[in-house]
Amino acid sequence: xxxxxxxxxxxxxxxxxxxxxxxxxxxxxxxxxxxxxxxxxxxxxxxxxxxxxxxxxxxxxxxxxxxxxxxxxxxxxxxxxxxxxxxxxxxxxxxxxxxxxxxxxxxxxxxxxxxxxxxxxxxxxxxxxxxxxxxxxxxxxxxxxxxxxxxxxxxxxxxxxxxxxxxxxxxxxxxxxxxxxxxxxxxxxxxxxxxxxxxxxxxxxxxxxxxxxxxxxxx
Amino acid sequence: xxxxxxxxxxxxxxxxxxxxxxxxxxxxxxxxxxxxxxxxxxxxxxxxxxxxxxxxxxxxxxxxxxxxxxxxxxxxxxxxxxxxxxxxxxxxxxxxxxxxxxxxxxxxxxx
Numbered sequence: 001x002x003x004x005x006x007x008x009x010x011x012x013x014x015x016x017x018x019x020x021x022x023x024x025x026x027x028x029x030x031x032x033x034x035x036x037x038x039x040x041x042x043x044x045x046x047x048x049x050x051x052x053x054x055x056x057x058x059x060x061x062x063x064x065x066x067x068x069x070x071x072x073x074x075x076x077x078x079x080x081x082x083x084x085x086x087x088x089x090x091x092x093x094x095x096x097x098x099x100x101x102x103x104x105x106x107x108x109x110x111x112x113x114x115x116x117x118x119x120x121x122x123x124x125x126x127x128x129x130x131x132x133x134x135x136x137x138x139x140x141x142x143x144x145x146x147x148x149x150x151x152x153x154x155x156x157x158x159x160x161x162x163x164x165x166x167x168x169x170x171x172x173x174x175x176x177x178x179x180x181x182x183x184x185x186x187x188x189x190x191x192x193x194x195x196x197x198x199x200x201x202x203x204x205x206x207x208x209x210x211x212x213x214x215x216x217x218x219x
Numbered sequence: 220x221x222x223x224x225x226x227x228x229x230x231x232x233x234x235x236x237x238x239x240x241x242x243x244x245x246x247x248x249x250x251x252x253x254x255x256x257x258x259x260x261x262x263x264x265x266x267x268x269x270x271x272x273x274x275x276x277x278x279x280x281x282x283x284x285x286x287x288x289x290x291x292x293x294x295x296x297x298x299x300x301x302x303x304x305x306x307x308x309x310x311x312x313x314x315x316x317x318x319x320x321x322x323x324x325x326x327x328x329x330x
Contacts, residue, residue, distance in 0.1 A: 002220065009221040013229045020233050020256045024240030029248045036252050039233070043259050046226065050270045052289050055262075055296075062296050067255070067303050074307045075248060078314060084246045084321045098243035105235035113228065123223040123271040132273070132284050138293075140281040146290050153297040160301030168308035170315055 009049060016042040029082050033071045040064055052133040226267035233260035247320045251306050258299050262292040
C-alpha cells in the first residue's frame with residue numbers, strides 16, 4: 001500500500017513537471033495546451049491522493065472540460081499565426097529575467113528545504129474521516145461558511161462573461177458590411193442603378209446577388 | 220504515506236516553471252498557460268496544507284475537519300475560469316488589431 005502510494009505520487013509528480021515543461025518549452029501552442037492538460041490531469045490525481053475528491057472532479061470538469069477547450073478553440077481560430085516565429089530580439093533581457101526568477105526561486109526552495117531538514121520537524125499528516133473532501137462535507141462547508149464568497153464568485157463569473165463578450169466582439173460597423181457594400185462605399189463614382197435592366201432573379205444567369213445590391217441608390 | 224513536504228516542494232517546482240515560462244515566452248497564449256501552471260501549483264500547495272492541518276471545526280451544518288484550503292482552491296479555480304475567458308477575449312481583440320499574438324507588439328499605450 002505504501003509502495004503503491006509512493007509510486008503513484010512520483011508518477012503524478014513527474015507527469016506534472018513534464019506537463020509544465022511542455023507548456024513552457026513547446027514552440028507550438030497546441031503542444032503547450034496538451035502539456036497543460038497533462039499537468040491538470042496529474043494535479044487532479046494528486047488531489048485524489050490528498051483526500052480532495054470533490055476538488056479533483058472540479059479540476060477535471062472546469063480545467064479539462066472548459067479551459068483547455070477554450071484554449072484549443074482560440075488556438076485553432078487563430079490558425080497558423082497562433083505560433084509566433086522565433087525572433088532573437090530582446091531575448092537577452094527575457095532570459096535574464098526568467099533565469100533570475102528561476103535561480104531565486106530554486107535558491108529559496110533550497111534554503112527552506114535545508115532548514116526543514118536540519119530542524120527534523122515534519123508536517124503532520126493525520127488520517128481524516130472518510131467524508132473529508134467529499135461532496136457532502138465540502139458542500140456543507142461551502143454553502144454555510146463560504147456562502148458569501150460563493151455568491152460573489154457567481155457575480156464574478158457573470159461579469160467575466162459579459163466582459164469577454166464585449167472585448168471579443170470588437171467594433172461593429174465596418175466589419176459588418178459585405179464586400180460589395182464596401183466597394184460601393186469606397187468608389188468615387190458609384191455605379192448607376194441597375195433598375196433598367198430586365199428584372200433578373202437570382203439564378204443561373206444572374207451576374208450578381210440581388211440581395212446585396214444597395215437599394216438606396218435606386219431612388 | 221507521502222509526507223506533505225513533498226507536495227509543497229512539487230508545488231514550488233511547478234510554480235517556478237510557470238514563472239520562468241511567463242517571463243521568457245513571448246507568445247500571449249503561452250503566457251496565459253504559464254499563469255495557469257502557476258495557479259495550479261498554488262492550488263496543490265493549498266490542498267496539501269489543508270490535508271496536513273486538519274483542524275476540528277463544529278458549525279451548525281458541519282462537524283469535522285476544516286476544509287479551508289480546499290475552499291480556497293475552489294475559489295481560485297472559479298477566478299481562473301473568469302481570467303481565462305477575459306484573457307482569451309483580449310488575445311482575440313489584440314490579434315484583430317495587430318495580426319499577431321506576440322506580446323511585445325502590444326505597445327498601443329507606449330509614448
